[in-house]
Amino acid sequence: MTTRVVIVGAGFHGCSAAVHLSSQGHQVTVIDKAYAGRHASGVNAGGVRRLGRHPAEIPLATAAWQRWQRMTDLVGDDCGFRPVGQIKVAENDADMQLLADRETQIRSLGFDHEYLIDREELRRRIPSVASHCPGGLACDGDGYANPYRTVTAWRRRAQQHGAIFHEGIEVTNLDSHKGGWEVTASGQRFQADIVVNCAGAWAGTLCERLGEPVPLTAEAPMLMITERLSPFLQPVVGATSRPLSFKQFENGTVLIGGGVRGAVDFQRDLAETRLDGLAENANTVVSLFPFMAQARIVRTWAGVEAVMPDQIPVLSRSHTHDNVIHVFGFSAHGYQLGAITGEIVADLVNQAEPSLPITPFSITRFQDA
């Protein structure tokens, strides 16, 4: 049966839902107040990571990782995916113990994608890492991809399947209408049987309208990129007890991020960088890679991201309305998961049991609390 679905938000998750729903013959309309990929999905660090995931997310991240392997088959573009591996580096023995505990946890959950490496192996994989680092936790097959190219590829594929995108109009109202919804966006009206809330950092406003407020906060992770440097790094690197994500692209530039926050300006719908936070991040880089003290930063930016208090997303049917599905709150690590969430949304729209465990992501966890 064809269902009319309105998706609010054309980030990666909205486009992923659009691909899967439209390819199954549903009538899909995607609405974005800016344009596809304008916010977190188009400006993030591109990390494709299973390493260090919350246990509840590991099945999804594993399934998403399998989709990343065949991205070209899925959307006609590899989205710049490079499976160079990821390594969390220990800076001292206490870090090493944390990583050993994590390896034990992963094994006890029945997974083996993360494993400890010692000092020699760390140096073999990352010759330029500081000599005091005693080892790390590695995950082969993780890597990075190109965020804006990813959203564009998924959006294009959804359009090829018949999804219609409306950009530059903001959804301001959802009214119950003949068992479905009348969605108002900047004066235009759209009829829907089901609404999918993929509104990122703005998703909480829709939840409030639906009578199910959520403790979502908007945060502004920051990134900076260097001039081109001679190739020195293959895997993506993170620190263990400090925020850091560090990767060198094929063109030599190095992207530095990993959690230090700027500020969100909701008046102007954008995120601003904070120099002291960038300096803190740069200091972490230099303590892991001393030669980077000479590298010049050529650009900095920040993006607006939805963060939940328990750091895992909401991916569930609404608690108050059967015909609303929520997909938001990815807490600064949702890019990798975009490759799978659309399949789950399609299961929910089709009233099928999702093939992956999503109970931990239910919106009811906040109502219960």
Ligand SMILES: Cc1cc2nc3c(=O)[nH]c(=O)nc-3n(C[C@H](O)[C@H](O)[C@H](O)COP(=O)(O)OP(=O)(O)OC[C@H]3O[C@@H](n4cnc5c(N)ncnc54)[C@H](O)[C@@H]3O)c2cc1C
């Ligand atoms: C700087 C930064 C670095 C990051 N690095 C990584 C990383 O390395 N790896 C990783 O896995 N994740 C990373 N993330 C997180 C990841 O980018 C996000 O989790 C993910 O992109 C969220 O996608 P989304 O589709 O939910 O939201 P978004 O991409 O924000 O999309 C939401 C869309 O909804 C639209 N919208 C909102 N309200 C309305 C409305 N009322 N009407 C119409 N449209 C509306 C917005 O305009 C927006 O385009 C990073 C995030 C940032 C900001």
